[in-house]
Amino acid sequence: MRYTVGMRAATIADGRILIADRPDPIPGPGQLLVRVGAAGLNGADMMQLRGLYPPPPGVPADIPGLELAGEVVALGSGATRYRPGDRVMSLVGGGAQAELAVVDESAAMPVPAALDWPAAGGFPEIFTTAHDALVSQCGLQSGERLLVTGAAGGVGTAAVQIGIALGAGVVASVRHPALRPAVAELGAQVMDPLEAAGRGPYDVILELVGGPSFEANLPALAQGGRLAVIGVGGGPRVELDLLALMGRRARVMGSTLRSRSPEEKALATRRIETDLLPLVEAGRLRVIVGEVFALEGAPDAYARFASGGKLGKIVLIPCALATGA
């Protein structure tokens, strides 16, 4: 009798999301095969759906998903850090929104006991993105003033918490009044975007909106200020006043995680393990999960993400895994 393999996976076809049967992936050298308990949605998934964000080589071209949490079910050759049954979470180049996925062992982290599956599946992308931008790129220091724009989303809620944990004074701009109380609970002063732009100067600005938000916030940068652009939902093309940049001796930087090499992702992962996982265990960082959808509900989840105005993460649940290590 032939042993049939196959899994259910979110699949991009003709610019739409559907659920399809796909061959099980096979872990290569140094990789883990993981049964996916949760996989977060991200802005990059929306861009990939529109054909604007092609996945890197070696990644399933039509199965989206940049992060996951799940149980290890098999090891590729040379993978030694984890055992079958271990709970791991990881950034991946793609392919996370499926019942099974392969993960580079070097990019995998153990799931802290404090995180349930939806929280773990929504942790890697937003916390790695926010930590990389605030710490590795902007060098945020204790006592500095931080502005996070569009702070009610996934990266925003992660950035507010990291800023507070590092000892920064955090102002968060949130357009929808209904979402402000939840962000204020994380420790930020929350206000509308126009008011936040007038409350400078800020040592660091994490720009998650782009467009007019960027233009309004640049003059609010302090001397030596750093502005990291992570999202451009408000528009990618902006006017930049170079004299304002020079007079403030300011830096504007852009970043994406997805284009990084496996080595860089492994390095970023180690930083998250050392800097943030202890704070997760201590209950000082948490993943704000706004809505959870079964894998078959992926089309609804994408529509919900695209409609905006959400709080925190939207997470898919491909497999119902037992809770606990």
Add this chain to the structure above:
Amino acid sequence: MRYTVGMRAATIADGRILIADRPDPIPGPGQLLVRVGAAGLNGADMMQLRGLYPPPPGVPADIPGLELAGEVVALGSGATRYRPGDRVMSLVGGGAQAELAVVDESAAMPVPAALDWPAAGGFPEIFTTAHDALVSQCGLQSGERLLVTGAAGGVGTAAVQIGIALGAGVVASVRHPALRPAVAELGAQVMDPLEAAGRGPYDVILELVGGPSFEANLPALAQGGRLAVIGVGGGPRVELDLLALMGRRARVMGSTLRSRSPEEKALATRRIETDLLPLVEAGRLRVIVGEVFALEGAPDAYARFASGGKLGKIVLIPCALATGA
């Protein structure tokens, strides 16, 4: 009999440069009184003349000049590093284009024997600016590719030489064909700006022109590229494509030296002493002096600077000092 004091100084009045008698400056604590042998002109002087670049507090508001070389003639209280007769060169907050000027001892450097007075008077601003931008801000590494725009000017000729000395591959864009051979002699590949923008990717771009040059060069940045804006003669307002910045994980930074604190200037000065003065002594870095004017010729010197198309530095000679230490 009353002892009369007074010096000749370039003076800004009603948006024009003239030469006037002014009281001798008096060195304060930790300062040197210097008889000025040479004082370079800079773009910031042109902006100050147009009222766009007010000098910082504690600096003569109407005597321009951001750098000088000369002989120490008196010491303020607590100044111990130099003796009367020593040859020093320094960044100053203003007031350099006069027969006498005061200098913070912490910002003064000894003049290497390899530099004559005009070269020494034109050294501090351009080499500090270029070194700060390329090394301290952009982190230029050996083997990286560097583009210097507007490379025939003062900062440009300094940046090309520093890039070569650090082991970078240097492309220099020079608009005027007549100026290209002199820049090529410094070790760069020299070409017109349009051709240079097409020769990327560059790890580091030193943008000395601004405006359309900035917009043409940003797409030539490599992954992880750094672009420092130091000059905006081509226009201060530009369009910035945030997605291009993110996709390249690039940084755009602006800087000016003038707004820095005395402590920051002292730190920058120590870096120049340790990193660059040995290269000056070894003949590997030189100051390209395009034209020299007596102090009384300051109006002509300013007109020459404003007309553009110059090679290297324009330097004023307030006092005819003996050459040699």
